[in-house]
Amino acid sequence: MNGDYDVVVVGFGPSGAVAAALLGQAGVRTLVVDRTDEVYPKPRAIALDHEIMRVFQNLGLAGAVSPHCEPFTPSEYYGADGRLIKRLATVEPPYPLGHTPSMVFTQPPVEAALRRHVQALPAVDVVLGRRFTGVEQDAEGATVHFDAGAVRARYVIGCDGASSAVRDAVGITLEDLEFDEPWLVVDAQVNEKGLARLPATSVQYCEPARPCTYVIGPGNHRRWEISLLPGEDPAYMATEEGAWSVLRRWIGPDDAALWRQASYRFHALVAREWRVGRVFIAGDAAHQQPPFLGQGMCQGVRDVVNLTWKLRAVLGGEAPDSLLDTYTVERREHVRRLTTRIKEIGAVICERDPARAQARDLALIDAAGGAIRTVPRQDIIPPLVEGLLASGGRAGTGTLFPQPRVNGPAGPALLDELAGTGWRIVTDLRTAQLPSGLLALAERIGMLISMPSDAAGFSSGPHRMQADELDGVLARWFARHGCHAAVVRPDHYVYGVADDGQGLYDLVAGLTDTLQ
Structure with missing residues (x-):
């Protein structure tokens, strides 16, 4: 592995693939490297929104992605005594960005379509099965080391996940936004008998005894995110036996086949710096948030969309290098604000004290005037508030422009x-x-x-x-x-x-x- 590139992207997951696709589409000489050879065959992300589908449209991939997507059903929140306390849904058509505002999707085929697209771009080289080992910077560029050689690049983007080696190599640390909860995530393919037993909408069970989430995915894919109780062994709960022990409230082995089960600690973390010289981080390398709004992958795609147009402008001589500093300013604050809102939703879902849960329910019902109103999911996504924006703070500045x-x-x-x-x-x-x-x-x-x-x-x-x-x-x-x-x-x-x-x-x- 050798040569010179404008940009090296480390990591070929969704964020890295979108970064490489956008750069390659613009003719930017790009290398993307990943330590794995194949797309992970099981779903991790399950939600995307109209902003991300617009990106796929701009890449010419909407037709390849759409068959693997369905509209996100409304999410209903039920309180300690089973009463409806909150409801999220999508806005009615005509849709402001031209696509369904909230969607569920099947990650493996979407990620595979992204990879195929990138691998067909003349300006992009893809090298799989190689591990990033370090980076050195100088006035002219960066030398990026792998376990089989090194390359030179003008800039480097680390899209290599939550345990990012790129982030560690340049000394970036994470700020803890104080959310740390053990959960079990279970994906299942449910048969007709099982589907008949399940709710018709996605549900947040805001129950002090065991908070949990039920998500209706595409086709017969259903996901449960189930809070683990003190004393429960995360490793055991991630076995088939452990997963079925908590799924039995809804379905049993005769109703579904387990697709994936994994124990996680849901965190709220944001990188203190997103740029060190010529090296940037994006996606899970730069932030992690609880999954309660399904914004994890969306956040990573927003990162690279923000960064890549600025890289194109600087590499093309259309803007000074200082434009790249606005990446950190814009994305870090946006992620912090959205993560704060996700944490607030998490606090509603995760309340374990029965008395406080009852008080929460009454407060939410009271605030709604006794009748729960549907809140559009996209109202929760904040605008940009600083960075490359006109001064004056006029309404509309920093928001997403519609696509009529x-x-x-x-x-x-x-x-x-x-x-x-x-x-x-x-x-x-x-x-x-x-x-x-x-x-x-x-x-x-x-x-x-x-x-x-x-x-x-x-x-x-x-x-x-x-x-x-x-x-x-x-x-x-x-x-x-x-x-x-x-x-x-x-x-x-x-x-x-x-x-x-x-x-x-x-x-x-x-x-x-x-x-x-």
Whole structure:
């Protein structure tokens, strides 16, 4: 193993594969290395959301991934005495990002599709069965060592999991956000007889005697996450006998075949640093969180989407190296905030004191006015709050920009399919309301997309496009945030918003200065 690369990705799990796919798609010379030869054949992640499916769409993989996904059923929370105390579900169509907001999926075939895609990219080399052993950095790049040779690279991304060797090699430590619980996770393939006995929705059993979670996966896949009690042996509970001993509340061996059972300690950990010189960490190497919202894999994909567009810009001479510092600033705070919210949900689920559990139930029912309202799952995902964002804190800044359906040249299409994933300046103002110099600015950073309510069909030219949307998703977004234009980053997060043409011009001009 030898040669020179722009980026070396250590780890070929979902985060590493998406990183390599995004870099390879952009023609960045990339090496991805993993110590294992095959995709792990059993499910670990079970949930993904519309932000991640949009990434798969941008990679041309939505068609390969979709057959292995199903909409996430509502999650109902039942309290100490069996009363409904909370309910999460997904928003109704039209969907803001063009995809079902919350999904369950089968990980092995999705991961296999990702790997096949990466291995077919001309700019990417894939080497399997090799172990990372160390890294040295200098002014020109990094030397990355493996158990069979070394390579040179401009940058390195460690996507090598919770026990990351890359993280250890550069001395990054983890901050403990104070969550430590022993749980058993069981996946089963349930037959028709067993399915008839099981709940029709996913359930959080917020019971002091033994908190547990039931998740409806694709097809006949069902998952249980079951809290272990003091004195229970995690190793025994992860055997078939141990798993069946706690599953018998719902099903028995005649109802299902065990697919996977494993004991875990659910942690809440975030890396104190995400960058050391030319080395970055992402995914489980950078953070671990309890699984109560199914955000583990989603967080890792968000990491690499955030990082890779910045690496492309720096490697292409379109932005200074300092842009890469915003990766830590943005992702660490986002992960901390979301992990805090996951911990709060965990505290609801995991309360072991019967009196406090009863008080929790009454408080939640009280807060809902006596009738439990459905809360959209995606409302729990926070926006970006610092980093490469326009100053002023305007509503909409740091949020995910929607992906409306528009009338394209060949009929209805999702916006990204026509506009791509570079910088986009999107407005519902008419061309006559825009400053004459705005298009010239747009040519320096990306594309100007005009979508006025009275758009006269689809038209396009260099760095510009006009279309009309079909479902009012974008119009509602502008109305909700009280603006008429947004500057959207390559990762689909909103850099800033504006009220009128001059405000938009000033916003874009400020951005071009920042990126110089």
